[in-house]
Amino acid sequence: MMQQIYPSVVHPFSYELNKDFQFAAAHYIPSDLAGKCSRIHGHTYFTNLTIAGNELDASGFLANFSVIKQIIHDRFDHSLLNEHKPLFSDEDPNRFPTTEVVARTIYEIIQAHLDQTDNKPQCVQIFLRETPTSYIVYRPAAGGRSHDV
Secondary structure: OOOOOOOOOOOOOOEEEEEEEEEEEEEOOOOHHHHHHHOOEEEEEEEEEEEEEOOOOOOOOOOOHHHHHHHHHHHHOOEEHHHOOOOOOOOOHHHOOOHHHHHHHHHHHHHHHHOOOOOOOEEEEEEEEEEOOEEEEEOOOOOOOOOOO
16 A cells, blocks of 8 residues: 555544555435435445544554455455445435545544543544545544444
8 A cells, every 4th residue: 555644634632544555346326416326336445543542442542454345345345336335325415425424433432442441542534535636534522432333
């Protein structure tokens, strides 16, 4: 994977973990307003997750790099995102698998995992590149959570 510089997020934590990975997936946007994107097509998504916290776990990790990758990669790689119900929906525009919604959904999945850990770090940013020229940055609202997974 090529070296990438990502937008940085300001946070009050001592530790910051960044994990890069990619997954290949197809999707379609179930809206006439989506133009060509309303037809099934695929992308190689490049993802960077930023996790921050003040406490390390019993292994000395903020979060385990390989577990973080596995949670997303094993779920979405070589799949049709629209088939991942109820994460994505063909009826609810807030759950159409647009890059924006995919980034938010990755956040929701990762944060749900982090909430189950003893040290409870926070996912503070998702960077999701859909094409070489298009990407989304998702940051949860201050002090709040996004939708539940």
